[in-house]
Amino acid sequence: MQTVGILGLGLIGGSIGLALKGQSTHTGSPAYRVIGYDSDPSRRQQAQHRRAVDLASEQMIEVAQQADVLILATPVLAVRQVLADIAPHVRPTTLITDTASTKAAVLRWARELLLPGARFIGGHPMAGGTGSLEDAHSNLFLGATYCLVPSLAPDADDEPDKDALITMERLIVALGAQPLRIDAETHDRCVAAISHLPFLTAAALVETVATSDDVEMMRQLASSGFRDASRLAAGDPAMYESIALTNREAITLWLDAYLARLQAVRQLLQAAQGEDEALLTLFKAARQHRQKMLE
Amino acid sequence: MQTVGILGLGLIGGSIGLALKGQSTHTGSPAYRVIGYDSDPSRRQQAQHRRAVDLASEQMIEVAQQADVLILATPVLAVRQVLADIAPHVRPTTLITDTASTKAAVLRWARELLLPGARFIGGHPMAGGTGSLEDAHSNLFLGATYCLVPSLAPDADDEPDKDALITMERLIVALGAQPLRIDAETHDRCVAAISHLPFLTAAALVETVATSDDVEMMRQLASSGFRDASRLAAGDPAMYESIALTNREAITLWLDAYLARLQAVRQLLQAAQGEDEALLTLFKAARQHRQKMLE
Numbered sequence: 169m170q171t172v173g174i175l176g177l178g179l180i181g182g183s184i185g186l187a188l189k190g191q192s193t194h195t196g197s198p199a200y201r202v203i204g205y206d207s208d209p210s211r212r213q214q215a216q217h218r219r220a221v222d223l224a225s226e227q228m229i230e231v232a233q234q235a236d237v238l239i240l241a242t243p244v245l246a247v248r249q250v251l252a253d254i255a256p257h258v259r260p261t262t263l264i265t266d267t268a269s270t271k272a273a274v275l276r277w278a279r280e281l282l283l284p285g286a287r288f289i290g291g292h293p294m295a296g297g298t299g300s301l302e303d304a305h306s307n308l309f310l311g312a313t314y315c316l317v318p319s320l321a322p323d324a325d326d327e328p329d330k331d332a333l334i335t336m337e338r339l340i341v342a343l344g345a346q347p348l349r350i351d352a353e354t355h356d357r358c359v360a361a362i363s364h365l366p367f368l369t370a371a372a373l374v375e376t377v378a379t380s381d382d383v384e385m386m387r388q389l390a391s392s393g394f395r396d397a398s399r400l401a402a403g404d405p406a407m408y409e410s411i412a413l414t415n416r417e418a419i420t421l422w423l424d425a426y427l428a429r430l431q432a433v434r435q436l437l438q439a440a441q442g443e444d445e446a447l448l449t450l451f452k453a454a455r456q457h458r459q460k461m462l463e
Numbered sequence: 464m465q466t467v468g469i470l471g472l473g474l475i476g477g478s479i480g481l482a483l484k485g486q487s488t489h490t491g492s493p494a495y496r497v498i499g500y501d502s503d504p505s506r507r508q509q510a511q512h513r514r515a516v517d518l519a520s521e522q523m524i525e526v527a528q529q530a531d532v533l534i535l536a537t538p539v540l541a542v543r544q545v546l547a548d549i550a551p552h553v554r555p556t557t558l559i560t561d562t563a564s565t566k567a568a569v570l571r572w573a574r575e576l577l578l579p580g581a582r583f584i585g586g587h588p589m590a591g592g593t594g595s596l597e598d599a600h601s602n603l604f605l606g607a608t609y610c611l612v613p614s615l616a617p618d619a620d621d622e623p624d625k626d627a628l629i630t631m632e633r634l635i636v637a638l639g640a641q642p643l644r645i646d647a648e649t650h651d652r653c654v655a656a657i658s659h660l661p662f663l664t665a666a667a668l669v670e671t672v673a674t675s676d677d678v679e680m681m682r683q684l685a686s687s688g689f690r691d692a693s694r695l696a697a698g699d700p701a702m703y704e705s706i707a708l709t710n711r712e713a714i715t716l717w718l719d720a721y722l723a724r725l726q727a728v729r730q731l732l733q734a735a736q737g738e739d740e741a742l743l744t745l746f747k748a749a750r751q752h753r754q755k756m757l758e
Contacts, residue, residue: 245737294686313683348683355684361672362685366692369664371749372728376721377656378752387756388608388643389650390657391589394756396691397661401753405746413737423729426671427722433667434718442540442708451700454666457673458696461682461689 170200172339173235175228175250177206177215180267180296181241182304185220187343190306199342205231211301220304229257237263237339239291244268245410251281258286263332265291269359269407271317271352273414287332290317290352292359293345307344314345315355322351360418365426367408368419370401465495467634468530470523470545472501472510475562475591476536477599480515482638485601494637500526506596515599524552532558532634534586539563540705546576553581558627560586564654564702566612566647568709582627585612585647587654588640602639609640610650617646655713658695660721662703663714665696 172188174181181204188200204221205228206212212224225231232238232254240250247266258264264287268274271290278288295312316336319326333349340347350358377386377394412419433450440447467483469476476499483495499516500523501507507519520526527533527549535545542561553559559582563569566585573583590607611631614621628644635642645653672681672689707714728745735742 294684312686315684350680354677354680358677358681358684361675361677362681362689365672366668366689368728368732369668369725370692371746372721372724373661373664374749374753374756375745376717376724377660378756380656382649382653382656383756385645385649386653386657389589389610389653390756391607393695394657394661396694397665398753398757399691400688401746401749403746403750405743405750408746409735409737409740409743412732412742413735416732416735420729420732422671423725423732426667427725427729429667429671430664430718430722430725433663434715434722437663437707437711437715437718440704440708440711442704445704447707448700448704450670451666451696451698451703454669454696455698455700458669458693461669461673461678461685462693 170236170335171234172200172202173231173238174202174204174221175206175231175238175240175254176242176246177204177211177220177224178241178301179299179304179308180293181206181239182215182218182220182301183296183306183308184239184241184267184343185215186218186304186306187309188339189219189222191342200339203231203234214301218301218304220301228253232257232262233259235262237265237335240264240266240268242266242268243407243410244270244274244414247274248277248281251277255282255286258282260285260287262287263335264288265336267291267293269363269411270415271315271355272320275317275320275352287329289329289332289336291315291336292317292355293343295345309340310344312345313348314340314343316340316347316349317352317355318349320352322354324351356415357418357421360415360422364408364411364415364419365422367400367403367411368423369426370398374398374401465531465630466529467495467497468526468533469497469499469516470501470526470533470535470549471537471541472499472506472515472519473536473596474594474599474603475588476501476534477510477513477515477596478591478601478603479534479536479562479638480510481513481599481601482604483634484514484517486637495634498526498529509596513596513599515596523548527552527557528554530557532560532630535559535561535563537561537563538702538705539565539569539709542569543572543576546572550577550581553577555580555582557582558630559583560631562586562588564658564706565710566610566650567615570612570615570647582624584624584627584631586610586631587612587650588638590640605639607640608643609635609638611635611642611644612647612650613644615647617649619646651710652713652716655710655717659703659706659710659714660717662695662698662706663718664721665693669693669696
């Protein structure tokens with residue numbers, strides 16, 4: 169029986185614990201022993217009360233020492249410090265992973281801070297969003313894609329740690345998710361496009377509109393369209409700040425592409441006469457492309 | 464008993480008919496006689512079959528002649544032609560209204576094309592979205608704001624047609640909606656902000672992302688965040704083209720404000736160090752402003 173250690177008992181860490189313990193119940197015999205740590209004592213208490221962990225330790229190092237698989241489920245900017253803190257204490261066989269939203273920075277920190285030969289594979293479950301331990305549940309990852317990120321670049325010539333990948337894939341399947349192997353650069357570029365850019369465009373939309381003199385009237389007129397278009401702007405500001413800081417380059421590239429596209433839309437809008445149909449063609453393409461991406 | 468004529472039996476026209484006929488059933492005695500016209504014979508047949516209308520006429524003029532309240536429920540660009548067609552046939556007492564997404568253009572057409580003394584009040588139910596007669600239902604407007612637009616500008620000195628406003632408000636309440644009096648310029652400026660701009664930003668987002676070489680990988684990673692952020696891009700392209708053509712000025716002003724805001728976000732992103740907190744402050748403001756707008 170493997171011991172899984174979870175550092176950070178928030179929405180993600182708590183849900184991983186609940187899913188792994190739920191998994192144990194299904195099969196009759198426990199598949200994983202789960203131990204956890206959080207710097208907040210009330211979270212440790214709550215995690216144990218909800219049985220997200222078999223044991224919530226008061227010592228991060230103790231969890232790091234005991235774990236066969238150690239999951240860093242903290243915000244991305246905290247991952248660096250945790251890696252530094254645990255580095256001298258983990259056993260050489262312990263497999264270390266994380267759940268943060270950007271991966272290249274994390275892989276660089278792991279390479280820089282862990283001892284030579286340490287086993288690290290980046291991870292990113294495409295589920296969660298905002299929420300805390302109260303919102304954790306065992307089905308959070310059901311059907312979701314879970315990125316497994318063993319290398320920094322697509323052409324990396326690191327020897328892959330096949331046992332580690334198999335261990336992680338088994339664990340991800342136990343969560344009900346689908347493992348997807350991807351390198352850190354590709355991951356960061358893709359999530360910048362489908363998640364980080366949409367957050368920024370939503371935040372900019374809200375700030376453009378909500379600071380207007382007409383905001384009281386708009387409140388009466390706004391319906392589901394504005395609600396959906398702006399929903400990402402309700403995300404955790406600190407999480408998105410850390411994402412922006414650790415994925416700045418990819419986000420900037422997409423932001424520039426987006427700005428250029430919007431300028432083109434503006435030109436079409438100025439030129440449109442209802443005869444040339446360029447606007448209509450654009451709107452049709454957007455509808456089709458969206459459908460293809462989400463089907 | 465008033466006769467309501469509906470020209471255009473799509474999602475909006477059909478739902479108005481169903482709501483008014485449903486209303487009649489509730490009270491025991493019919494409150495409205497509903498007659499309708501659509502250029503598409505199968506829609507006429509379907510509307511009558513679903514009892515959205517008491518009678519679907521093959522003659523638009525016949526409906527215009529018989530109606531006490533005549534509702535133009537066509538796309539905004541068709542409103543102009545319908546106004547021209549019905550102008551010589553409506554009785555001077557008939558109250559004419561429309562349901563189109565932009566109002567200043569419609570009010571100008573009404574002033575230009577209807578006979579002197581004709582009674583016209585613009586209308587815009589803040590519900591509907593995409594869909595056709597199949598999707599029509601009597602609850603479409605339940606709880607929605609329904610704009611009533613008697614004048615072009617806030618400072619218009621037209622004598623308000625109080626009887627017409629009362630008639631319209633009673634009809635809107637019968638639909639289950641809440642009437643909101645507003646002038647056309649304010650309406651168009653506000654819906655440009657909360658509906659037309661978000662459509663353009665969603666369409667530009669899809670076109671930026673979906674034309675990338677990484678689109679296959681993005682498909683596997685995209686989840687509810689991208690789905691919501693891009694949902695408006697799934698709207699009817701022809702409807703949004705007509706909106707763009709009839710509300711170009713207001714949309715352009717908002718688009719420019721949005722572009723400036725995005726450029727500012729880009730600068731903050733470049734400058735952010737994790738110490739100055741300007742990005743964090745922006746993200747917190749966006750979250751708060753959104754909550755205020757939607758509460």
